[in-house]
Amino acid sequence: MSEQGTGSTSEGCGGNAAPYVLGALTEEEHVEFVAHLQSCAICREEVSALEMVANALPAAAPQVLAPVELKDRVMATVRQEASLSAPAASPRRAQSRGGSFGWLQWRPALAGALVAAVVALAVVLAGSGGGSGAARARLVHAQVLAPTGTATIHLSEGHAQLDVADMPQTTPNRVYEVWLKRNGAPQPTDALFTVSSSGDATVGVPGSVNGVSEILVTSEPRGGSRVPTRSPVIVARLS
Amino acid sequence: MQLVYSSRADAFEVIYDRHADAAFSLAYRMCNQRALAEDVVQEAFLSVWRSRARYDRGRGSVRTWLLGIVHNRAIDALRRRSVRDRGIVNDEGIEERIPAPERTDVEFARREEARQVRDALEGLPGEQSRVIELAYFGGLTHVQIASMLDTPVGTIKGRMRLGLAKMRVTLGDPTEAVQP
Numbered sequence: 001m002s003e004q005g006t007g008s009t010s011e012g013c014g015g016n017a018a019p020y021v022l023g024a025l026t027e028e029e030h031v032e033f034v035a036h037l038q039s040c041a042i043c044r045e046e047v048s049a050l051e052m053v054a055n056a057l058p059a060a061a062p063q064v065l066a067p068v069e070l071k072d073r074v075m076a077t078v079r080q081e082a083s084l085s086a087p088a089a090s091p092r093r094a095q096s097r098g099g100s101f102g103w104l105q106w107r108p109a110l111a112g113a114l115v116a117a118v119v120a121l122a123v124v125l126a127g128s129g130g131g132s133g134a135a136r137a138r139l140v141h142a143q144v145l146a147p148t149g150t151a152t153i154h155l156s157e158g159h160a161q162l163d164v165a166d167m168p169q170t171t172p173n174r175v176y177e178v179w180l181k182r183n184g185a186p187q188p189t190d191a192l193f194t195v196s197s198s199g200d201a202t203v204g205v206p207g208s209v210n211g212v213s214e215i216l217v218t219s220e221p222r223g224g225s226r227v228p229t230r231s232p233v234i235v236a237r238l239s
Numbered sequence: 240m241q242l243v244y245s246s247r248a249d250a251f252e253v254i255y256d257r258h259a260d261a262a263f264s265l266a267y268r269m270c271n272q273r274a275l276a277e278d279v280v281q282e283a284f285l286s287v288w289r290s291r292a293r294y295d296r297g298r299g300s301v302r303t304w305l306l307g308i309v310h311n312r313a314i315d316a317l318r319r320r321s322v323r324d325r326g327i328v329n330d331e332g333i334e335e336r337i338p339a340p341e342r343t344d345v346e347f348a349r350r351e352e353a354r355q356v357r358d359a360l361e362g363l364p365g366e367q368s369r370v371i372e373l374a375y376f377g378g379l380t381h382v383q384i385a386s387m388l389d390t391p392v393g394t395i396k397g398r399m400r401l402g403l404a405k406m407r408v409t410l411g412d413p414t415e416a417v418q419p
Contacts, residue, residue, distance in 0.1 A: 015393070018400035019381040023314050024374035026382060050403045055299065056410060057375050058261060058306045059353040060360050061268035066259040070277050074284045075252055081288070082248040152289065165290045196311050200290065202282055 017046040021054040031169050034197050084139055142236035153215055153236045160205040167199040177224045178205055181214035192224045213239050243294050243301050251288055258302050262309045269313040269376050279316055283308040317378035359409040367402030370395055
């Protein structure tokens, strides 16, 4: 069997299934192939078959221990964010425990409102800079104007990180650009990004967000723009 | 309910403990730099934590999901680095291999799976295993590999596909071997 005439069922489509599952397509090819997969059952089948092997390849890496301090860093962020998103768990806990808050189980609506108010107060206090370290962090759920997607801003110590999920892929000649709106005007940043095949990305927002009223994301030509050329697809209101 | 769907930090800690070494091993194999590998793994775990509600168990195990994210993040990190920097290896010489004595059933099965995958990869013709390693662990595109090896792009793609197809025959369905 020749190396090019492999009998691949996807040869007519360019034989991109193997480099795709290995992560070896260029950015542009990746976007095009993901779109192609939507309409090509042959390539989907081949990707599915080869992906099984690619998913096993991490086992071939020499196994080393993860540093202990790495766990400390990851879990510190997880605990901080878990405490900020606790309202869903709190009402159930209040109802099941009884005790000092036993009366809440008879007034679920009031209990929910009270818990929500307490959590909102905690978030406001955390965002006001009144605490120290992790207490100054807060989450902002952004409005996504794209057909799909979610976006969250993580604010801490005057800096922001944007996490997006399920966002549409940009076309090959475009990227997403992050803007900081101050005094009513969007200012460009160096934060240009594309999303993964599942629409995910984590982007550090450059510089301080002090005085920023909104963080915006637009689709721009590759290389970015100095002024927005399209309407925002993400709007996060910070104040 | 699976641990991954929980919004509790202690539930996520179990997931971290279960998969951190595998995640770091993959990241370190790809990045060859401890600090960069740590950043990649940290980003990957936080991505899993923040998007846990979207985990679809029908598309694979939590481990497969996590390692896929680690792989993508490591590729992004490698491609941001200049080609010149990429030659740097083992900057801090961590070779702290996981000690052998932990012989639980799951651990034993994982070691066996690792041995089979390594054997399958090493059992390929050299030109096929090389392009797979350069692509998967080196983070290189098929175009970069073609240029590096002075070989047509179509040949590189063919080697990748042939190698993966042979490994699939050797391994059966490797992803079914060990689930979390």
